[in-house]
Amino acid sequence: MTTTSDSSVTPLPGGTVPPTPTSVDTAEAQAAFSAISPAEPGGLDLRAVQELLLGRWSAERREGRENAKNPDLHKLDNITMEEHRERVLQQLRILVDAGAVQKAFPTSLGGADNHGGNIALFTELVSADPSLQIKAGVQWGLFGSAILHLGTQSHHERLLPDVMSLDVPGAFAMTEIGHGSDVASIGTTATYLPETDEFEIHTPFKAAWKEYLGNAALHGKAATVFAQLITNGVNHGVHCFYVPLRDEAGDFLPGVGGEDDGYKGGLNGIDNGRLHFDHVRVPRTNLLDRYGHVDENGGYTSDIASPGRRFFTMIGTLVQGRVSLSMSGAAASALALTGAITYGNQRRQFNATSDVREEVLMDYQLHQRRLIDRLARTYADTFAANELLEKFHSIFSGESDTDEDRQELETLAAAIKPLTTWNALDTLQEAREACGGAGYMAKNRFASLRQDLDIYVTFEGDNNVLLQLVGKRLLSDYSKDLTNLSIGALSRYVRGQATEAMVNRSGLRRVAQAVQDAGSERKSASWFKDPEVQRALLEDRVRTKTGAVAQALMPVAKKPQAEQAATFNQNQADLIDAARNHGELLEWEAFTRALDSIEDDHTQQVMTWLRNLFALRVIEDDLGWFIQSGRISAQRARTLRGYINRLAARLRPHAQDLVDAFGYEQEHLRMDITTGAEAERQDEAAEYYRKLRASADAPIHEKVLHQREKNAAKAARARGGKAGR
Amino acid sequence: MTTTSDSSVTPLPGGTVPPTPTSVDTAEAQAAFSAISPAEPGGLDLRAVQELLLGRWSAERREGRENAKNPDLHKLDNITMEEHRERVLQQLRILVDAGAVQKAFPTSLGGADNHGGNIALFTELVSADPSLQIKAGVQWGLFGSAILHLGTQSHHERLLPDVMSLDVPGAFAMTEIGHGSDVASIGTTATYLPETDEFEIHTPFKAAWKEYLGNAALHGKAATVFAQLITNGVNHGVHCFYVPLRDEAGDFLPGVGGEDDGYKGGLNGIDNGRLHFDHVRVPRTNLLDRYGHVDENGGYTSDIASPGRRFFTMIGTLVQGRVSLSMSGAAASALALTGAITYGNQRRQFNATSDVREEVLMDYQLHQRRLIDRLARTYADTFAANELLEKFHSIFSGESDTDEDRQELETLAAAIKPLTTWNALDTLQEAREACGGAGYMAKNRFASLRQDLDIYVTFEGDNNVLLQLVGKRLLSDYSKDLTNLSIGALSRYVRGQATEAMVNRSGLRRVAQAVQDAGSERKSASWFKDPEVQRALLEDRVRTKTGAVAQALMPVAKKPQAEQAATFNQNQADLIDAARNHGELLEWEAFTRALDSIEDDHTQQVMTWLRNLFALRVIEDDLGWFIQSGRISAQRARTLRGYINRLAARLRPHAQDLVDAFGYEQEHLRMDITTGAEAERQDEAAEYYRKLRASADAPIHEKVLHQREKNAAKAARARGGKAGR
Structure with a gap:
C-alpha cells in the first residue's frame, strides 16, 4: 500500500520524512489532491450557524451543556453494572439539586410549564452519560409525564412533588413480555371492586409481566401501570394506574414481584427489570383519569366516546x-x-x-x-x-x-x-x-x-x-x-x-x-x-x-x-x-x-x-x-x-x-483524539527525522542504494559504450 | 397500530384471543398473508446443505464446535476487564490442553502442518467468546505465525514449543501509534551492532510506540517486533525480531516499557497495550531471517532483491x-x-x-x-x-x-x-x-x-x-x-x-x-x-x-x-x-x-x-x-x-x-429467545383466554357494547319506521 518513491528527496526510514517548509509545488499538489475549491475556509458566520443548530431553546441547550460538564455526571468505563446503577441514581439527585429536571412540570409545583426548554436540557445529557439521560427520561419524561398528562389536578398535587424531587423513583410499566409494539393487547388487568372502592391490578400469565422497565429492578418505589380497565363486566381498554411497588426499605409490597433484567447491550447504568402483580389493590383514585373516570359505583365516563380514539389520545400524550x-x-x-x-x-x-x-x-x-x-x-x-x-x-x-x-x-x-x-x-x-x-x-x-x-x-x-x-x-x-x-x-x-x-x-x-x-x-x-x-x-x-x-x-x-x-x-x-x-x-x-x-x-x-x-x-x-x-x-x-x-x-x-459550529467543548467530547495529542506526536516525529537528516549518521535506504547502483551501472555502460565507439 | 375489529368473534381484553382450531379460512388467510408458495417446507436435504456450509474441513469445524460447548470457555457478562482478561488467559490454557491450537505448526514439533483445519477450528471459537478467539489469534495466529513464517528452522525449534504451550505468551508488535495501515513507514529501528553481535531495538519518538497489541498490557513475555533493519548505515526496510519483554515475575525487562490500552468497545478479555523500547539489545539470531539475513559483520543478504517485493512477501505470509x-x-x-x-x-x-x-x-x-x-x-x-x-x-x-x-x-x-x-x-x-x-x-x-x-x-x-x-x-x-x-x-x-x-x-x-x-x-x-x-x-x-x-x-x-x-x-x-x-x-x-x-x-x-x-x-x-x-x-x-x-x-x-442447516446447538447459541420460552408463554396466555371465554365472567369489550347499542338503536329505528308507516 506504500507508493514507490521516484522523487529525488532522500527518503528516511520508512519513507517518513519531516515536513519541509511547504514549497509552492507541494501546496499546489496538496490542493489538487484534496480538490480544494477556490473558496478558502474561514470567514463563516459560525455564531449564526450555531444559533440555527441550537434552535429556539438555545439558552436551555447551553444551560444543559454547562450542567453536562460536571465530571460527576460523566460515564465511567469498566465499572460493574451495580456500581454504574448506583452512580446514575446519585447523578439524578445532582440534577434535582441543580434544578435541571423541573421545567416541564406546572409552575404551581415549582416547574416552569416549559416543555420545549425541558427537552432541550434533557438532550444535552447524552454527552454526559446516555444511562443518565434515559434514567432521567424514565423518571420525569415517562413516569412523571404519565401522571402529568394522564392524571388530573389532584394527582398532580398529590404525586408530582415526590416525583420531581426523586423521593419516589418510579417505573413506567407499559410494555409486557408478550406485547411491546401492540400496547392495546397487553394482558394486565385492573378490575374495579365497588365493595372496597379499589382497583385490583393483576398479571394473569407470564407473558403479561411488565418488561424492560427502568427503575423496576432496584430503585422504583412506584409505577404508572398500564392495564385493561374492567368495571361492571366491561373492558374499557388500556388505562394507567399509579401503583406503589416498594416500601421504604426497598422491599416489594405484598403482591408485587419482579426480576432484574440484568446486563444489557448498553445503558447499564439503568436498573431495567420485570414486574408482576398478584391481585394488588390500589384506591380508585389511583386511576389517572383525565381521559376515563370511574365513579364509586363503578360507572365509567370519558370525554372521548370512541375507545379507539381514547386509546390513541392517551398514548399520544406520551410522544x-x-x-x-x-x-x-x-x-x-x-x-x-x-x-x-x-x-x-x-x-x-x-x-x-x-x-x-x-x-x-x-x-x-x-x-x-x-x-x-x-x-x-x-x-x-x-x-x-x-x-x-x-x-x-x-x-x-x-x-x-x-x-x-x-x-x-x-x-x-x-x-x-x-x-x-x-x-x-x-x-x-x-x-x-x-x-x-x-x-x-x-x-x-x-x-x-x-x-x-x-x-x-x-x-x-x-x-x-x-x-x-x-x-x-x-x-x-x-x-x-x-x-x-x-x-x-x-x-x-x-x-x-x-x-x-x-x-x-x-x-x-x-x-x-x-x-x-x-x-x-x-x-x-x-x-x-x-x-x-x-x-x-x-x-x-x-x-x-x-x-x-x-x-x-x-x-x-x-x-x-x-x-x-x-x-x-x-x-x-x-x-x-x-x-x-x-x-x-x-x-x-x-x-x-x-x-x-x-x-x-x-x-x-x-x-x-x-x-x-x-x-x-x-x-x-x-x-x-x-x-x-x-x-x-x-x-x-x-x-x-x-x-x-x-x-x-x-x-x-x-x-x-x-x-x-455544533459548539461541543472538550468536557463534552472527552475524546483523546480531540486533544491535539496526535498533531503533537507528528511534530515530534518530524523533528526527529529533521535532526537525523541533518546529522552525519542518517541511514540510507536500500532502495536508494539500488537506484544509485543502477545509475552507476548505467553511467559505466554509457562510458563503456563511448569507449567502444 | 391495532386493527379495528369488524369480525363477529368476541374480542377479549386487548383483542388477544386464543387460537381456535385453525379453520380452512384462517389457514388460507394466513397462507395468503405470508405469501407461502405452493412448495411446502421440509424435505430439504439438510445434511448436504450443512456439509456445503462447513466446507472441506467440516471435521475440524465439528471438533471446534464440540470444544466450544465447554462452559469454561464461554463469555461472562458483567465482569470487570481484569476478571475477563484473567479468565481468557485461563481459557487459552484449556485450549492448549485440549490440543486445539497446534494444528498449523510443524508435525516435528507436535503440530499437524494443517493450515486449513487449524483455521476451521479457530473459527468456532467465536461462539464461545470472541475475546478468546482473538487472544488465541494473537498468540498462535500472529505471534506464533510470525516465528513460523518469517523465522527459519532454528527459530522454530528454539521458540515455537514455548509459544505452542503458552509458556511464552507473546505480542505481535507491528502497528505503531503513528502508523497502522502504512506498515512500511513504522518508526521503530533495529540497528545491528557488530561489536556485540546484537541488534538494538529502539523507539525514537512517541508516535513509534507499538500500539493496540494483545498480550502487551499484562501477559506477554516476548514479542515479534517489526522494525526498520539498519546495518552498515543502510536501512533494509521492515523486518521482524523476537524480543523478550518481561521476566518471570511479569516485570518489564530493562529498556522495555509500556502502557495498558485499558477499556475498549469490546474484546475486553484481551490485554491490549502499548510498548516502547529504549536501546534494547537482542542477539543477532533473534532476527527472523527467512527473507533477510544479517551476518556477524553486518552484511545483509536476501533471496528477494527488491526491498518492495521483499516487504510485501513478508507481510503476505501473515494473510x-x-x-x-x-x-x-x-x-x-x-x-x-x-x-x-x-x-x-x-x-x-x-x-x-x-x-x-x-x-x-x-x-x-x-x-x-x-x-x-x-x-x-x-x-x-x-x-x-x-x-x-x-x-x-x-x-x-x-x-x-x-x-x-x-x-x-x-x-x-x-x-x-x-x-x-x-x-x-x-x-x-x-x-x-x-x-x-x-x-x-x-x-x-x-x-x-x-x-x-x-x-x-x-x-x-x-x-x-x-x-x-x-x-x-x-x-x-x-x-x-x-x-x-x-x-x-x-x-x-x-x-x-x-x-x-x-x-x-x-x-x-x-x-x-x-x-x-x-x-x-x-x-x-x-x-x-x-x-x-x-x-x-x-x-x-x-x-x-x-x-x-x-x-x-x-x-x-x-x-x-x-x-x-x-x-x-x-x-x-x-x-x-x-x-x-x-x-x-x-x-x-x-x-x-x-x-x-x-x-x-x-x-x-x-x-x-x-x-x-x-x-x-x-x-x-x-x-x-x-x-x-x-x-x-x-x-x-x-x-x-x-x-x-x-x-x-x-x-x-x-x-x-x-x-x-448451520448446525449451531443451544450450547453455541446460548440465547434465551431460542429456548422455546416464547412459544410456551404464548400457549399459557392462549389457554388463559380460552378458559376465560368459556367461563361466565369474561368481561365484554366496550367496543362490542357500543356495537350492540348501535345495532339495538338501528333495530329500534327500524321498528319505529314500521310503526310510523
Whole structure:
C-alpha cells in the first residue's frame, strides 16, 4: 500500500520524512489532491450557524451543556453494572439539586410549564452519560409525564412533588413480555371492586409481566401501570394506574414481584427489570383519569366516546419520548463527527502527492465521502429535530393544540425519530471506523455511545413500526387527495408515468422539462442543485410510491379482513420505504427553511452546498427508482456521483468549522483524539527525522542504494559504450 | 397500530384471543398473508446443505464446535476487564490442553502442518467468546505465525514449543501509534551492532510506540517486533525480531516499557497495550531471517532483491488473520440469524388476518426482507470464506504455491474479509433490532457479539484500505487486458455504452438481447433468475467501473507524482466501489459453484432461490448504476423489487431449515429467545383466554357494547319506521 518513491528527496526510514517548509509545488499538489475549491475556509458566520443548530431553546441547550460538564455526571468505563446503577441514581439527585429536571412540570409545583426548554436540557445529557439521560427520561419524561398528562389536578398535587424531587423513583410499566409494539393487547388487568372502592391490578400469565422497565429492578418505589380497565363486566381498554411497588426499605409490597433484567447491550447504568402483580389493590383514585373516570359505583365516563380514539389520545400524550430521542440522536451524531473530523484533520497516513509529507486523512476522497456526507445529514437531522421540538412545544404549551395538530405531531415524530436514531448509529459507527483502532478505545467514546444508543432505535416505538404508522397516514392523506382526481388518472400515474395533472400539481413540470435538455455536466449540475428540482423529486417520490401502494390496496378494499391484510402485507416493505422517504423530505424541508435565516452570503453559500449534498445523497441512495420511473434521465444520473464528489471536496475546507459550529467543548467530547495529542506526536516525529537528516549518521535506504547502483551501472555502460565507439 | 375489529368473534381484553382450531379460512388467510408458495417446507436435504456450509474441513469445524460447548470457555457478562482478561488467559490454557491450537505448526514439533483445519477450528471459537478467539489469534495466529513464517528452522525449534504451550505468551508488535495501515513507514529501528553481535531495538519518538497489541498490557513475555533493519548505515526496510519483554515475575525487562490500552468497545478479555523500547539489545539470531539475513559483520543478504517485493512477501505470509476473520464473520452472521429467525418463527405481534390469532413475525413481509435477504448473503459469505480458506491452505501446505497464487490469495482475502466482517456487523445489528428489546438483553448475545466483532472491520487490514488494494489489482489486471483492445474501444466502453467487442467478451450479448424483449413481469423474472444474466451483470459492472477509473488515470500516467496522486484521489471512491463489487462477484461465484454439488432436486431448487435472492439484492442495491449504464432497462428494473419480495416469501417456509442447516446447538447459541420460552408463554396466555371465554365472567369489550347499542338503536329505528308507516 506504500507508493514507490521516484522523487529525488532522500527518503528516511520508512519513507517518513519531516515536513519541509511547504514549497509552492507541494501546496499546489496538496490542493489538487484534496480538490480544494477556490473558496478558502474561514470567514463563516459560525455564531449564526450555531444559533440555527441550537434552535429556539438555545439558552436551555447551553444551560444543559454547562450542567453536562460536571465530571460527576460523566460515564465511567469498566465499572460493574451495580456500581454504574448506583452512580446514575446519585447523578439524578445532582440534577434535582441543580434544578435541571423541573421545567416541564406546572409552575404551581415549582416547574416552569416549559416543555420545549425541558427537552432541550434533557438532550444535552447524552454527552454526559446516555444511562443518565434515559434514567432521567424514565423518571420525569415517562413516569412523571404519565401522571402529568394522564392524571388530573389532584394527582398532580398529590404525586408530582415526590416525583420531581426523586423521593419516589418510579417505573413506567407499559410494555409486557408478550406485547411491546401492540400496547392495546397487553394482558394486565385492573378490575374495579365497588365493595372496597379499589382497583385490583393483576398479571394473569407470564407473558403479561411488565418488561424492560427502568427503575423496576432496584430503585422504583412506584409505577404508572398500564392495564385493561374492567368495571361492571366491561373492558374499557388500556388505562394507567399509579401503583406503589416498594416500601421504604426497598422491599416489594405484598403482591408485587419482579426480576432484574440484568446486563444489557448498553445503558447499564439503568436498573431495567420485570414486574408482576398478584391481585394488588390500589384506591380508585389511583386511576389517572383525565381521559376515563370511574365513579364509586363503578360507572365509567370519558370525554372521548370512541375507545379507539381514547386509546390513541392517551398514548399520544406520551410522544415526548420520541421527540427527546430525535434530539438526542442528532446530538450524538454531532459529537461523533466533531471527534472524527477533528482527528481526520490531524491524522496523516500514506504518502501520495510527494515523498516529503503524508496526507491528512480528510484530504482523501473516501474520507470526505464517509464523513462530510454524514455531516450534511446530521445538519438535516438537527434542523428536523428542532422543528419537531417546536411543534411539540406549541401543542403542549397550548399555543396551538387541535386534534389535527396532535395527529401531525404524532406523524412527524414517527417519521423523524427513526431517521435520527438510525442515523446516529450509522454515524457513530462510521466515525469509529474512520478513526481505526483509536476509534475502538473507550477513551475515544464512539463505541460506548453507540452501544448505549443502540436501543434508541427500538424503544419508544420500534423504528419500523413507527414508519408503518407514517405510511398509513400517507395512505389516508393520499386517498383524501384523490377525491379531486379520477381513478383513471391515478392508475396511469402509479404506473410510473406522471400524468399532466400530477406533473403540474407536484412541480414536476419543471423537472420534466429540465430532463429534456439534459446533456452537459454543467447543465446537469445546475439542475441538481436547483432547490425546486430537489423538492419536486423528493415530494413526487413519496406521492408516487404511496400511490402505488394505494392502488394495490384498492381492489381489496371491500374484501374480507384476511384478504385485505394479505394484500397490505405484500406492500408493507414498499409502504415503509415511502414513509422513510417522507421523513427524508421533511428533513430536506427543515434544512431548506434553515437556510433562509442566514444573512452572510458566504455562510449561506457553504450551507447551501451542505443542503445540496444532503439532498443529492438521498437521491443517489434511491437512484434506481428515480431513473426507472422516468424522474431522472440516465444521462443526467451518470453525472450525479461526480457532482457529489465535487461537492464533498468543496465542503472539505469548511468541515472543521462546520463541526465546531455544533459548539461541543472538550468536557463534552472527552475524546483523546480531540486533544491535539496526535498533531503533537507528528511534530515530534518530524523533528526527529529533521535532526537525523541533518546529522552525519542518517541511514540510507536500500532502495536508494539500488537506484544509485543502477545509475552507476548505467553511467559505466554509457562510458563503456563511448569507449567502444 | 391495532386493527379495528369488524369480525363477529368476541374480542377479549386487548383483542388477544386464543387460537381456535385453525379453520380452512384462517389457514388460507394466513397462507395468503405470508405469501407461502405452493412448495411446502421440509424435505430439504439438510445434511448436504450443512456439509456445503462447513466446507472441506467440516471435521475440524465439528471438533471446534464440540470444544466450544465447554462452559469454561464461554463469555461472562458483567465482569470487570481484569476478571475477563484473567479468565481468557485461563481459557487459552484449556485450549492448549485440549490440543486445539497446534494444528498449523510443524508435525516435528507436535503440530499437524494443517493450515486449513487449524483455521476451521479457530473459527468456532467465536461462539464461545470472541475475546478468546482473538487472544488465541494473537498468540498462535500472529505471534506464533510470525516465528513460523518469517523465522527459519532454528527459530522454530528454539521458540515455537514455548509459544505452542503458552509458556511464552507473546505480542505481535507491528502497528505503531503513528502508523497502522502504512506498515512500511513504522518508526521503530533495529540497528545491528557488530561489536556485540546484537541488534538494538529502539523507539525514537512517541508516535513509534507499538500500539493496540494483545498480550502487551499484562501477559506477554516476548514479542515479534517489526522494525526498520539498519546495518552498515543502510536501512533494509521492515523486518521482524523476537524480543523478550518481561521476566518471570511479569516485570518489564530493562529498556522495555509500556502502557495498558485499558477499556475498549469490546474484546475486553484481551490485554491490549502499548510498548516502547529504549536501546534494547537482542542477539543477532533473534532476527527472523527467512527473507533477510544479517551476518556477524553486518552484511545483509536476501533471496528477494527488491526491498518492495521483499516487504510485501513478508507481510503476505501473515494473510491468515484475514482468512480467519472472513470465516469468523460468516460464522457470527450465522449465529445471529439462527437466533433471530428462530424467534421470528415463534414471536407473534398484532392481529392482521383475523381477530383470532396474532401474526408470526416471520410472516410479515418486512421481517422477511430484513432477515431472509441477510440469510442469503450469509450463505454467500460462508461459501466465499470457505473458498478463501481452501486457497490459503493450498498455498501454505505447498499444494500450489507460486507467486501468482500468493498474489491471488492476497487479493481474494482483501476482497472477502471486508465483506464478511461488515456483513457480520450489519446482520448482528438487524437481528438485534428484529428481536426488539429482547435483542438488547445480554442473555440474547446479539449486542455483545456485535461489540466484540466491531474491531474486525478495521484490524488485520482496515476494510477500506484492503478494498483499495483490490482496486489497484483490478486496475493492473484491466490494463493487462487492454493490450488486446484499442484505446478507442476502451473509451467508448467506459462511457457506459458497451461496444460489441466488450459485449461479446463479457457475456453481455445475451443480456443486451434480453433487454430488447423486456415487457412482461414473467419474462422479466425469468431473465433475472438466469445465472448467466446474473454473472454477466456482475462481471460487467466490475469491468466497466474499473475501466472508467483506468481511463481517468491514463492522461496523467506520465505526469508528476503529485498530479497522479490527485487524479487517483478523485477516483478513489469509485475504485473502492468497484473493488466491493468485485467481492460481491466472488461471493456470487462461490455460491453458484456450491449449487453444483447438491444432488436433491428440491434442495437444489430452494438453494437456487437463495442464490438468486443474493444476486438480485446485490443488483438492487446498485440499481441506479445498472439502469444508467444501459445494462438493465427501466421497464425491467421496475419489476425487480416485486420479484425480490416474492422470492423472499417463497423462501420464508424454508427459513428455519436454512438456519438449522448451520448446525449451531443451544450450547453455541446460548440465547434465551431460542429456548422455546416464547412459544410456551404464548400457549399459557392462549389457554388463559380460552378458559376465560368459556367461563361466565369474561368481561365484554366496550367496543362490542357500543356495537350492540348501535345495532339495538338501528333495530329500534327500524321498528319505529314500521310503526310510523
